[in-house]
Structure formats: structure tokens, C-alpha cells
Amino acid sequence: MEFNIISPKTKSELLAAIRREKHFRFGAGCTDLLMELRKKPNENLTIINLSKVIDAQFTGIKKSAKGLRLGALFTAHNIVVNEEIQTGFSALHNAALSLASNQIRQVATIGGNLCTASPSGDISCALTALEAECEILSAAGKIRTVPITSFFTGVRQTALKKNEVLYGIAVSANKKNAKNIFSNFIKVGTRRSMECSVVSLAYHIQTDENGKIIKAGAALGASAPTVRFAKTACEFLIGKNFNTISQKDKEDFAAKVLSYASPITDIRATAWYRKEVLFNISKSIFENPCK
Amino acid sequence: MAKKLKVIGTPVPKHDANIRVTGKAIYGHDIMLPCMLHGAILRTEHPSAVIESIDVSDAKKLPGVICVITADDADVNNIGYKRDHPILKKGEANCTRDEIAAVAAETKEIALNALKLIKVKYKVRKGIYNTDDALKVNAPQINKFISGKFENKNIAEKFHYEHGNLEEQKKKSKHIISRKFTLPRMTHACMATSNITASFNMVDKKLLLYSSTQVPFLYQRDMAHALKMNPSDIRVIQPVIGGGFGSKLDMHPFEPICALLSMKTGRPVQILYSREEEFIASPIRQPMEIELTAGVDNKGNFTFREINIVKDNGAYTSWGATTPFVIMQAFSSLYKVKAVTFNSTAVYTNNVFAGSFRGYGNPQATFALERVIDLLADELGMDKAAIRLLNANEQGETTGQGLHFETCGHKECLETVISKSKYSKKRTSKEGDRYKIGIGLASMLHVGGGAKIYRSDGCGTILKIDPYGYCTIITGSNEIGQGSETVLAMIAAEELGIELKKIKVINTDTDVKPWDVGVHASRTSFVAGNSLLGAIKILKEKLNKKAAELLKTNHSNFEYSDNxxxxxxxxxxxxxxxxxxxxxxSEPNELAIADYFYEPSSKFQDKDFKGNVSGTYAFASQAIEVEVDTYTGNVKVLNVYVAQDVGRVLNPLLLDGQIEGGVIQGVGYALTEELLMNEGKIMNPNFHNYKMLTAADVPNIHFFPVETIDKEGPYGAKGVGEASLIPTAAAISNAVCNALGLEILDLPITPEKILKALSLRSTNSKLKVNTNSL
Structure with missing residues (x-):
């Protein structure tokens, strides 16, 4: 595995590097990139190492009335220890916590998880359930935003253009009248750490004081070419009472989630298993929401 | 043993713990010799192919490449237990691991780049990847180096054993159960990958090897045979070893290849496996199919067992082929049974070949046996704990195979785990509950005082005390992480009254240390401990004589304490x-030195495999509680209750380490670990997809040592290294069956298998679903 590496230290150095380099890849924590390059060596490749960029917009988190903005270089560890995320957005907290191991979480970044665009990306799945917005920076310094549901375009493919870099992620604040938030990330695999999701489900459901669902987000991972937002399943829940939802409605919700799945059979599981489990864990969110 | 022990039985931390945790330990990977080259091996692209040509000319031209060898450059003998394994392959490839060529270069990167320049022309063949196909009459002969003494050309090895009158016992049986079990490939996945550094001295024609072997003296002999050398011209030094678990019992081709590269270049050469190479080219636990038929009389007494095993031998024969030696002991002697007929056949295929792995076939046997015991109890309507207690082995028993249990903690082990786990308490899960709880029970029997499979199962010790009161133990046995150095130092401290920090253990150099068979069969503390005690006795006689003279007394009733x-x-x-x-x-000017060779009382078994093969035997029982998630099929191991007849606890801290490590390895075998193969190729040569458990998966382990104080063992101790892994998969399987009412007939019990079985049963609640058919 041979490559050149350049390590810009500021945003302007980074943009200059993007403009200058012909054949490059971004690397931040490099937890996915190194594995990929080991499998598929890439000749004359330059890695633009993002981990040395000192820029709060890239590395920090900012809270506003609209919600949270997380820089693309915010690490999984940063997510895990952030109280705001832990209390307001458990799905994201738990997804980050379920990622690999403590050591890897120190370097793995949100940007890396999203831009790898793996169907089993855990942070990607949680952010999809949260209907996050991706902030994209061009080499010319222009910013555009893309809803996360449009960010993933295929297996390991994103809406990023050649001269663009992911800048940050915006997560909307929870609704003002939300009294209860049922938010979790369910990861199914054989090990309790160092595991790649065989199936995953993230959900973020907000209810009023009576338990009536006023906003719902649910996303499925490792079940389709990309992480997917289960739109009809979420719409189905609006107006229903989370605490008293009927068995039929639970199963209808699960069936609607399942309709977004088109899993493959691979070394980790068959398509049959993935579908079966996705259905089961989807209906389970009402049974033991915190389990 | 009336004397109160001061050191033995105390939790002394591992002798080498500090150097290991501070990164100061010198592993094989850390060795750097002057002018050292780096070796790399080209393996076949196809598991079964004719090798039409090998062109190494471009590789040789690459700057920095010093030597490239193929089979044509090597005047060597085959290796392996049956000498059916060429070090470098010529003419054909039969296994994905096959070594085609090797390179020595100035750097590792150059060596790896040179491999890419070697052009091999293959004519790909349709390989044979299962034993049924290999045994077909028209199947081609896979290994051309065997004598063909069996009825089928692809049979590598057979074992037959019997005792008692099978037909008579069948007639006496009220119930007979017959099942076929399938066991997977599991790999050791040692923390340190395989490594060797070879340095051949062109002047005196002697070979120095830094090797992680578990059996240095057998290795020296095997290496000499391979390279056509005199064994004593080969010196084996063991650096710190990062995991053995049986994987380093066989000598593997990369080792003589490295020696050959050094012999050709006259420079030291080092070969280090990458992690991927470690998964592909290091040994595995034998995959096998076990057909077991067993009977029980109307009172619950076991009547007979009939066993047929077919093992996938892979393309070459390793020590793995001899595991029936241990497997038959479990079937012949675990619980009392009146008649046993045992047959096993190892069949060549184009798959990867096995090796030895902690437990040596016993986890497979115990899984099948303990599952069938549960089924027999069900048929009889008898409690699963009661049927085991009724048939448990007893002190003084000599089994049908001739194993003699001078001490036996089997019943106590069973009683302990039954009571501690509250086994008899009903674990109720309601219909429709997502999580189902179950509990399973299993026992095991294993050699606890070595195993006499070579002419000697002995160990030598040289002991000296220097003029400053420091003690050096030069032992034939070696340390692979199990803690034998610590135990030996503790024995010397106990007996000689010397502080532990003044005791050194020298055990890494075949030019220095006396003979020993090696680290295997849970034997080291037992055999090396007894050997050391023998040397201490002799040395004390010398010291006593001088002490009596100096203290001007004519008796020799001394205590050694506080130096x-x-x-x-x-x-x-x-x-x-x-x-x-x-x-x-002072005259007569003597050294404070003694040597002793200990040979256990065990006997070499006769041609019918009968005889008391070990100095003593270890017993263990485990009760394991699981929670099964019926939504995902995941099995969570909640509690593992372990009771083990260890003879005597020599060091509770190290013992806990052995028990916990073994149990976790057993949980992996039961639930997650499998080296997956497709058409002879390994599909998951990485930790990503080879699901070895992590610290987060470790269950609660409750350990209760059972002390039976065996007179053969040092202070009464028995071997403990393998036992803790052996019954784990069996107990977990029984627990999962208890939780779900399914039949588990194969390992690992993956979430997918569980969900599939549950789904099949949901369509027909009366269906008896077993996992082997999925």
C-alpha cells in the first residue's frame, strides 16, 4: 500500500489542495480508507489528510435555536461524550457508541462514516433517521446543502462532486411541543463490539404529552444499497399513540419499514435473515423502546 | 503433605507479566539480526491445479532480491506426521495454502513486490471439497505421498477402538438415540502471527532458529529430517510466544522454507505472517461429522455408544489426524458406559488441513456426547442432572479403555455446578416472550498428567543455586503464556525458601535445556513440576550435608525458609x-547443582488403544445459562458456572486466567467462530468476518475449583490448560435447546440458524427442528 500524503492545516490550504491535486482521496480517521486501499491498491494516489485541519467549522459542534451543527471531522468519540446528543438524540449517541471500539472511535469521523457511504454505516443510519442536512463545501469555497436522504446515491457513492468536501451536518432541534422522545439505534450483529451491522435500525420519535406521535424518523441500515429513510413508515406513525399502539399497527409499521429493504446475501447473513430481523426489530421499538 | 504451604496456593502474578504489559517482551517479530533478510512466500492462486511452469526470472532481477527458491532448488524431505507434505510444491497444488516459491530480499516490501513478479502457469482442476466426493471410487488421489494402506486412496488415517459387548448392551437398552453432528473449522487466531528467524552459519554449517514452536525438541528433529541435517546441528531458541493453543505443535512449511533461504544466502532470514496469511495458512480445529448412537437402560444407566467419525483431513496430514486418540477417550470413558465401538476416518480433500487445537478433538466429542445425553434423558423422562450424576465417573474406577482414576472429582464437579447454578430451578419464558432463558449442563474428562504418545512423556530439569543464594531452574518445558515459569518458580520458592525474585527460569534454548516433549496435553505444570521437585530433592541432600557440617550437627532435619x-x-x-x-x-569443592528426569507413571497404550495413558485425569462440569433473543436469533451467555477437578490449586490467579480464557474460547466455538470455506478458499481471513469474541462479550464466569489432591501431581495438582474450553460448547448448546425446544446438532449456533429453525417451527408447532438440516 503506497500513497502520497498531504496534510493541510487550514481551510484555505485544504481548498487549495483540492484545486491542485488530480488523483486524490480524502482521509480523516482513515479507518475505512486503509482497509479499502489494502484490498484495492490505487496507483499514484494522494491522500489529503484532513485530520490536521484546524478549523472549528470542521471539527466542532455548535448549538443554535435551529438545532445542532456538527463539523465533518467531529469524531465518533466526540459524539459519544456530548451530553446534548446523549439526552436529545439518543439514536446518534447509541450509533456512535456501537461503532467499532473505543480506540477506533477516537479517530473515526462523521464525515468518514457518511462519505464511505456503506449501507451498514451506523452514524449514517442514525443521522438519516434524524433527517440531517449535509453541508458541502466546494473547492471555490461555496457551500450547498443536501438532505441526507439524497446524499447517499449508491453503494459507496455519494452526491459529493470531485471538487467538493463534506463540511458539516445539521440536525434539527426537537419539536418544542415534544414531551417524550423515543430515540435509539438498534444494531444487530454477532459481537457486542468491533462489529459491522448485519442489520440496523435507527429511530427518533417525538410525542406530545399524551403520547401522540408528532414527528417520526426511522432509517434502516445494511438492508439496501444505501442507508434508507423509511418515509411511509414514519408518516404512518403520525397521530398514533406511542404507548397504546396496537399489535396490528406495530406490524404494519414494521412491514412498511421492510418495504424499503432489498438486502443481499453475503458472508455475514442471508437476505432472508436480514428481512426477518428488520421486521422483528422494527415492531420491537414499541415493546422495549430502550432495550 | 502435612507441611503448611507458604507460596503454593497463593495468587502470585505471572513471572513475565511486567515485561509483557510494558511492551518490553521480545517476540519473534522483534528479532533483528545483523544483515538479516526478509522472506515471503508465494502461495497458489488455486486450491487445486496442475502447476505447468514457474518463472522466477523477473523476481530475481528486482533490485534488493537476494534469493528466490522453488521446489527445484530444495533438496529436502517431506514434513508432517505422515511425511506426506512437501515443503515447496512441485507439479500440482492441492490446497489454498500451498507454497509455490519463496523470496529473500533486503526489505519486506521488496520481497512482497518480488512475489508479484513470479509467473506461475496453472491448469485449474475441479477440486474435491468434501469427504463424500473424496471417497467416491472414481475420485482422483489427492495426496500422492501416502503408502495407500487403507481401502480408499483418499483415506489418510483410521482409528478403531472397542470395549464390551455392543450387541448385548443394545439389547439391554430401553432407549437408543442416534444423531449426526457437524463441527466447524475454528482457528487459533493467536495474538502474535506466525514467525521465524533462521540463521545458517556457512562456516560451521549450523542452523540457529528463533521459533515459536511449542515442542522444541520434536521440532529440532522434524527440522533436521526436512533439511537432511543432524538434529544437534540445529539450535532452537524460543522468543516470547504470543499464543500457542496447539497451533505450534506441528512444524509448518514456512519454517524449513525460511531455513532454506538462510542456507542459500548465508544470511539470517525472517518470515513474519500478515494477519490475513495467519488466517489462511495456520492450522485449524478439525472439522468433522460425528455419528453417535447411544443407549440407556430403564434405570438411566448408559449401556453403549457407537461412534463413526469422518474428518476432513485437508490436503496434508498434520497432528490433527491423531485427535481420535483423545476423542475416543471421551467416548470410552466420560461417564460409565459398558460397551463402546469407535471408528474414525480422516479423508484427504483439497481443503485446508487441520492441526492441533486446545482440547485436541475433545470439544467435538463432548459436544456430541453431552447433547445425546440430554436427548436420552428426555426419552427416559429423567432429570438431566440426575442422569449425569447416576453415570458419573468415580474414584478408583478403571474404564473400559484402561484409564485409571486414582482420584476423580467428576461427581463433585457436577454437584457443584448443579447447586451453584440452581440448575433445577425452572426457567420459565412465556409463550410470545421475546427473550427465552435456558440452562445447559455438560462435563468433560481430559488427561491431567501428560499423555504418553511418544516413547517418553518426561521432562528434565537442571537446578542450581549460586553463591549469592539465587536459584536457576533450567527446565525442558517451555512457556507459551500458560504460566509454567511462574509455577516452577513458586515450587522452588516453596521448597528452597528462596524469594521469588531470586529465582530465574531458563527454558528457551535447546542447546542449554534438557529434554522435554513440549507444551501440549495440559502437561507442563504436572510434568515439569514433578521434574523440578525431583531435582530439588537431590539438591537438598547435598545442601543438607553441608549445612549439617557447618551447623555441627549429625542430623538432616532442616527447614528451608527466608533464604x-x-x-x-x-x-x-x-x-x-x-x-x-x-x-x-571448601573441599571437596562441589557445585550446588542437581539434575533430574521425571517420567510419569502412565503407560504407552497397546495396539488396541488400551492402557493408562496419563499420570492422572482432570474432570470438569459446566452449567451455562443463556438468553436467546427470538427476534434476532442472538444468544447471550448470561452465567457460566465452572467446577473443575484441578487436583490442587497451585496459583489461583493463573488458574482463573486459564479457566476464563478457555471458557471464552469455548463460547466462540459454540456461537460465533467459523473459518468459512468456499471451493477450497477461505472466505473470512480477517477479524472483521471471523467472529472472535471481544472483551465486551465475556459472560459472568463463576469458578469453583475442586481439589482431589492426586498423589501423582506436584502437591496433588492436575493439568488444567485445556479442560475449561472442552464442555463449554456442549453446555451452551444444551442451554439453547432448553430455552427454545430445538435440537442443536451443529456449531456454531449462529443467529441465522436459530431464526431459521424458529421460523420452520412456526409453520408447524409439532415439527422437531434440528439445526443440521438448515
Whole structure:
């Protein structure tokens, strides 16, 4: 595995590097990139190492009335220890916590998880359930935003253009009248750490004081070419009472989630298993929401 | 053993713990010799192919490449237990691991780049990847180096054993159960990957090897045979070893290849496996199919067992082919049984070949046996704990195979885990509950005092005390992480009254240390411990004589304590170092040194595999509680209750380590670990997809040692290294069956298998679903 590496230290150095380099890849924590390059060596490749960029917009988190903005270089560890995320957005907290191991979480970044665009990306799945917005920076310094549901375009493919870099992620604040938030990330695999999701489900459901669902987000991972937002399943829940939802409605919700799945059979599981489990864990969110 | 023990039985931390955790330990990977080259091996692209040509000319031209070899450059003998394994393959490839060529270069990167320049022309063949196909009459012969003494050309090895009258016992049986079990490939996945550094001296024609072998003296002999050398011209030094678990019992081709590269270049050469190479080219636990038929009489007594095993031998024969030696012991002697007929056949295929792995076939046998015991109890309507207690082995018993249990903690082990786990308490899960709880029970029997499979199962010790009162133990046995160095130091401290920090253990150099068979069969503390005790006795006689002279007494009733020799009669004492100095420097000028060779009382078994093969036997029982998630099929191991007849606890801290490590390896075998193969190729050669468990998966382990104080063992101790892994998969399987009412007939019990079985049953609640058919 041979490559050149350049390590810009500021945003302007980074943009200059993007403009200058012909054949490059971004690397931040490099937890996915190194594995990929080991499998598929890439000749004359330059890695633009993002981990040395000192820029709060890239590395920090900012809270506003609209919600949270997380820089693309915010690490999984940063997510895990952030109280705001832990209390307001458990799905994201738990997804980050379920990622690999403590050591890897120190370097793995949100940007890396999203831009790898793996169907089993855990942070990607949680952010999809949260209907996050991706902030994209061009080499010319222009910013555009893309809803996360449009960010993933295929297996390991994103809406990023050649001269663009992911800048940050915006997560909307929870609704003002939300009294209860049922938010979790369910990861199914054989090990309790160092595991790649065989199936995953993230959900973020907000209810009023009576338990009536006023906003719902649910996303499925490792079940389709990309992480997917289960739109009809979420719409189905609006107006229903989370605490008293009927068995039929639970199963209808699960069936609607399942309709977004088109899993493959691979070394980790068959398509049959993935579908079966996705259905089961989807209906389970009402049974033991915190389990 | 009336004397109160001061050191033995205390939790002394591992002798080498500090150097390991501070990164100061020198592993094989850390060795750097002057002018050292780096070796790399080209393996076949196809598991079964004719090798039409090998062109190494471009590789040789690459700057920095010093030597490239193929089979044509090597005047060597085959290796392996049956000598059916060429070090470098010529003419054909039969296994994905096959070594085609090897390179020595100035750097590792150059060596790896040179491999890419070697052009091999293959004519790909349709390989044989299962034993049924291999046994077909028209199947081609896979291994051309065997004598063909069996009825089928692809049979590598067979074992037959029997005792009792099978037909008579069948007639006496009220119930007979027959099942076929399938066991997977599991790999050791040692923390340190395989490694070797070879340095051949062109002047004196001697070979120095830094090797992680578990059996240095057998290795020396095997290496000499392979390279056509004199064994004593080969010196084997063991650096710190990062995991053995049986994987380093066989000598593997990369080792003589590395030696050959050094012999050709006259420079030291090092070969280090990458992690991927470690998964592909290091050994595995034998995959096998076990057909077991067993009977029980109307009172619950076991009547007979009939066993047929077919093992996938892979393309070459390793020590793995001899595991029936241990497997038959479990079937013949675990629980009392009146008649047993055992047959096993190892069949060549184009798959990867097995090796030895902690438990040596016993986890497979115990899984099948303990599952069938549960089924027999069900048929009889008998409690699963009661049927085991009724048939448990007893002290003084000599089994049908001739194993003699001078001490036996089997019943106590069973009773302990049954009571501690509250086994009989009903674990109720309601219909429709997502999580189902179950509990399973299993026992095991394993050699606990070595295993006489070579002419000697002995171990030598040279013991000396220097004029400063420090003690050096030069032992034939070696340390692979199991803690034998610590236990030996503790024994010397106990007996000689010397502080632990003044005791050194020398055990890494075949030019220095006396002979020993090696680390295997849970034997080291038992055999090396007894050997050391023998040497201590001799040395004490010498020291006593001098001490008596110096203390001007004519008796020899001394106690060794606090670095002193104390007269028990007068309470006078003299410093140990002073006694040694007087021995050295005053007439008749003697060294404070002794040597001893210990040979266990065990017997070599006869041609029918009968005889008392071990100095003593270890017993263990485990009760394991699981929670099964019926939504995902995941099994969570909640509690593992372990009771093990360890003879005597020598060091509770190290013992806990062995128990916990073994149990976790057993949980992996039961639930997650499988080296997946497709058409002879390994599909998951990485930790990503080879699901070895992590710290987060470790269950609660409750350990209760059972002390039976065996007179053969040092202070009464028995071997413990393998036992803790052996019954784990069996107990977990029984627990999952208890939780779900399914039949588990194969391992690992993956979430997918569980969900599939549950789904099948949901369509027909009366269906008896077993996992082997999925």
C-alpha cells in the first residue's frame, strides 16, 4: 500500500489542495480508507489528510435555536461524550457508541462514516433517521446543502462532486411541543463490539404529552444499497399513540419499514435473515423502546 | 503433605507479566539480526491445479532480491506426521495454502513486490471439497505421498477402538438415540502471527532458529529430517510466544522454507505472517461429522455408544489426524458406559488441513456426547442432572479403555455446578416472550498428567543455586503464556525458601535445556513440576550435608525458609548462600547443582488403544445459562458456572486466567467462530468476518475449583490448560435447546440458524427442528 500524503492545516490550504491535486482521496480517521486501499491498491494516489485541519467549522459542534451543527471531522468519540446528543438524540449517541471500539472511535469521523457511504454505516443510519442536512463545501469555497436522504446515491457513492468536501451536518432541534422522545439505534450483529451491522435500525420519535406521535424518523441500515429513510413508515406513525399502539399497527409499521429493504446475501447473513430481523426489530421499538 | 504451604496456593502474578504489559517482551517479530533478510512466500492462486511452469526470472532481477527458491532448488524431505507434505510444491497444488516459491530480499516490501513478479502457469482442476466426493471410487488421489494402506486412496488415517459387548448392551437398552453432528473449522487466531528467524552459519554449517514452536525438541528433529541435517546441528531458541493453543505443535512449511533461504544466502532470514496469511495458512480445529448412537437402560444407566467419525483431513496430514486418540477417550470413558465401538476416518480433500487445537478433538466429542445425553434423558423422562450424576465417573474406577482414576472429582464437579447454578430451578419464558432463558449442563474428562504418545512423556530439569543464594531452574518445558515459569518458580520458592525474585527460569534454548516433549496435553505444570521437585530433592541432600557440617550437627532435619537453612532440632540456622559458598570453595569443592528426569507413571497404550495413558485425569462440569433473543436469533451467555477437578490449586490467579480464557474460547466455538470455506478458499481471513469474541462479550464466569489432591501431581495438582474450553460448547448448546425446544446438532449456533429453525417451527408447532438440516 503506497500513497502520497498531504496534510493541510487550514481551510484555505485544504481548498487549495483540492484545486491542485488530480488523483486524490480524502482521509480523516482513515479507518475505512486503509482497509479499502489494502484490498484495492490505487496507483499514484494522494491522500489529503484532513485530520490536521484546524478549523472549528470542521471539527466542532455548535448549538443554535435551529438545532445542532456538527463539523465533518467531529469524531465518533466526540459524539459519544456530548451530553446534548446523549439526552436529545439518543439514536446518534447509541450509533456512535456501537461503532467499532473505543480506540477506533477516537479517530473515526462523521464525515468518514457518511462519505464511505456503506449501507451498514451506523452514524449514517442514525443521522438519516434524524433527517440531517449535509453541508458541502466546494473547492471555490461555496457551500450547498443536501438532505441526507439524497446524499447517499449508491453503494459507496455519494452526491459529493470531485471538487467538493463534506463540511458539516445539521440536525434539527426537537419539536418544542415534544414531551417524550423515543430515540435509539438498534444494531444487530454477532459481537457486542468491533462489529459491522448485519442489520440496523435507527429511530427518533417525538410525542406530545399524551403520547401522540408528532414527528417520526426511522432509517434502516445494511438492508439496501444505501442507508434508507423509511418515509411511509414514519408518516404512518403520525397521530398514533406511542404507548397504546396496537399489535396490528406495530406490524404494519414494521412491514412498511421492510418495504424499503432489498438486502443481499453475503458472508455475514442471508437476505432472508436480514428481512426477518428488520421486521422483528422494527415492531420491537414499541415493546422495549430502550432495550 | 502435612507441611503448611507458604507460596503454593497463593495468587502470585505471572513471572513475565511486567515485561509483557510494558511492551518490553521480545517476540519473534522483534528479532533483528545483523544483515538479516526478509522472506515471503508465494502461495497458489488455486486450491487445486496442475502447476505447468514457474518463472522466477523477473523476481530475481528486482533490485534488493537476494534469493528466490522453488521446489527445484530444495533438496529436502517431506514434513508432517505422515511425511506426506512437501515443503515447496512441485507439479500440482492441492490446497489454498500451498507454497509455490519463496523470496529473500533486503526489505519486506521488496520481497512482497518480488512475489508479484513470479509467473506461475496453472491448469485449474475441479477440486474435491468434501469427504463424500473424496471417497467416491472414481475420485482422483489427492495426496500422492501416502503408502495407500487403507481401502480408499483418499483415506489418510483410521482409528478403531472397542470395549464390551455392543450387541448385548443394545439389547439391554430401553432407549437408543442416534444423531449426526457437524463441527466447524475454528482457528487459533493467536495474538502474535506466525514467525521465524533462521540463521545458517556457512562456516560451521549450523542452523540457529528463533521459533515459536511449542515442542522444541520434536521440532529440532522434524527440522533436521526436512533439511537432511543432524538434529544437534540445529539450535532452537524460543522468543516470547504470543499464543500457542496447539497451533505450534506441528512444524509448518514456512519454517524449513525460511531455513532454506538462510542456507542459500548465508544470511539470517525472517518470515513474519500478515494477519490475513495467519488466517489462511495456520492450522485449524478439525472439522468433522460425528455419528453417535447411544443407549440407556430403564434405570438411566448408559449401556453403549457407537461412534463413526469422518474428518476432513485437508490436503496434508498434520497432528490433527491423531485427535481420535483423545476423542475416543471421551467416548470410552466420560461417564460409565459398558460397551463402546469407535471408528474414525480422516479423508484427504483439497481443503485446508487441520492441526492441533486446545482440547485436541475433545470439544467435538463432548459436544456430541453431552447433547445425546440430554436427548436420552428426555426419552427416559429423567432429570438431566440426575442422569449425569447416576453415570458419573468415580474414584478408583478403571474404564473400559484402561484409564485409571486414582482420584476423580467428576461427581463433585457436577454437584457443584448443579447447586451453584440452581440448575433445577425452572426457567420459565412465556409463550410470545421475546427473550427465552435456558440452562445447559455438560462435563468433560481430559488427561491431567501428560499423555504418553511418544516413547517418553518426561521432562528434565537442571537446578542450581549460586553463591549469592539465587536459584536457576533450567527446565525442558517451555512457556507459551500458560504460566509454567511462574509455577516452577513458586515450587522452588516453596521448597528452597528462596524469594521469588531470586529465582530465574531458563527454558528457551535447546542447546542449554534438557529434554522435554513440549507444551501440549495440559502437561507442563504436572510434568515439569514433578521434574523440578525431583531435582530439588537431590539438591537438598547435598545442601543438607553441608549445612549439617557447618551447623555441627549429625542430623538432616532442616527447614528451608527466608533464604536460610534452619535446623528443626536446635533451631540454629545458616544462610543458604553461605552454605553454597562453602560447598563451592571448601573441599571437596562441589557445585550446588542437581539434575533430574521425571517420567510419569502412565503407560504407552497397546495396539488396541488400551492402557493408562496419563499420570492422572482432570474432570470438569459446566452449567451455562443463556438468553436467546427470538427476534434476532442472538444468544447471550448470561452465567457460566465452572467446577473443575484441578487436583490442587497451585496459583489461583493463573488458574482463573486459564479457566476464563478457555471458557471464552469455548463460547466462540459454540456461537460465533467459523473459518468459512468456499471451493477450497477461505472466505473470512480477517477479524472483521471471523467472529472472535471481544472483551465486551465475556459472560459472568463463576469458578469453583475442586481439589482431589492426586498423589501423582506436584502437591496433588492436575493439568488444567485445556479442560475449561472442552464442555463449554456442549453446555451452551444444551442451554439453547432448553430455552427454545430445538435440537442443536451443529456449531456454531449462529443467529441465522436459530431464526431459521424458529421460523420452520412456526409453520408447524409439532415439527422437531434440528439445526443440521438448515
Amino acid at each position: 536460610k537453612i534452619i535446623s528443626l532440632k536446635s533451631n540454629d540456622s545458616i544462610a543458604l548462600d553461605k552454605v553454597v559458598r562453602e560447598m563451592h570453595f
